[in-house]
Amino acid sequence: MSSEPASTTTDFAHSGDLRTEEMLLNMGPQHPATHGVLRVMVRTDGEMVIDCEPHVGYLHRCFEKHCESVSWLQSVLYTDRLDYLTAMGNNWGYCMAVERLFGGEIEVPERAEYLRVICQELNRVASHLLAIGTYGMDIGAITPFLYCFREREKILYIFETISGQRLNYNYIRPGGVAYDFTDDMVTMIGEFCEYFRPKMAEYNDLLSSNQIFKGRTANVGVLPIETAISYGCTGPVIRGSGVPRDLRKDQPYGVYDRFDFDVVVGSGEAGTLGDCFDRYICRVREMEQSIGIVEQALADLPGGEFRSPKIKQKIRPPKGEAYTRIENSRGEVGFYLVSDGKDVAYRNKCRSPSFHNIHVLPEISRGHMVADLIAIIGSMDIVLGEVDR
């Protein structure tokens, strides 16, 4: 009957007497850290994630079917609602595909190309600001969120002035853009760039050099290069793994070949290459590059038409098929359009970056803690609007 006094917890755990059971945990679809209606089935052993499986489709509204019933120009409105945080990029991707269907018949005026670049890059900054802010909040830092939204609000105000909308712009249209910039708008954007540059230091102070933040993100969710490519990851997710793939550089569309900017890649500076911190820091540094592009575009902004005169109320692309893709904030967004020469598209397929970025989630979250799973999902920066389409 003689027994030792109760052992410490550590001894108890190592003695083999403590049996943990696997548990199936349902995270979402209503969960604040899933950035929308993502549901993740997590198999846990205590605090450890053994496996997980994302279930998507809660926001599915069959965008592709809708586009078969509305005209080519009306479809631009639906593309806004795919990735509602970077609507400019979706507009542009779709419009480029339509222009490609015409096979060079529609020439986009030079001024319109510059306006597109300015809007897209400002939108990229707005989108990354939200990504960074909410990422900090996921991990428990609420202050950066407020700072990020302060700046994002200024960009949204600029967009409201330009297009009349804060989120779903419907601004980039086939053959150009919807409205021209006035001189006031050019000044306003220039002032914003001046205002924004010094603010970047604030995010770095608040998050990038924050030891708690680093501790939560470094060495977590390491995404190897081969896995990233095989899963079709693009955007900051693959660049975080050290792959310098950016369509703006690789296959410059629009007038991106005229601007001087760097492709930011992760280097594993806080821990391992391809961890959550690398994906985060890519976004922070990309904002700086984007502001640089906006400044260059404003400096060289040419005059002239802002919309091709060939675009009328109704367009009817000739029979054919075309696939185009552009570099959006979250990666490559592509559109495969099939036209049979009628007023509406025969088929409109959207390849969305978030759909593939979230697919890789089980691969990189096995063996982490449940709390790290939140950090990993946040670092992917998904928008369920374009995952579910």
Add this chain to the structure above:
Amino acid sequence: MADKAARKELIETVQASLGEKIAEVDRDVIDPFVRVEAKDWPEVALFLRDRCGLDYLACLTSIDRGADGLEAVYGIERMDAERLQITVKILVSKDEPNIPSVEDVWRTADWHEREAWDLMGIVFTGHHNLVRILCAEDWEGHPLRKDYKSPDYYHGIRNNVV
């Protein structure tokens, strides 16, 4: 696009190496493509990945071709600075819409194929988990088919309200 010459060159290479496995080549359209038979697809896919280095399946589009059947269009690329691309098309009949799965070749094909099955009803044989991904599990029919009619009721909720 500037890469058109490179795309045509790649198609020549593929045609020279695989010969009869390539059923048709069309160079005159906007995006030149090769057409392969469904049964030859796994071999062609492995050739594209291992010999041509096309390691990134960018897009899988499914198209309802009416009486001709269903078509799957694969956009495959190489993840390097050149971004070499090829478009592969596979046409199958509506009675037997079977295409071998390539999820082992490109992991991303897993979800692509589930989506094509869900919305268009193409069956990818050999897929480890070919279930609906975007529509609800008990949804009936494949919405992107041209002859699709949405149900009047779903779980007692009235649909098609005009």
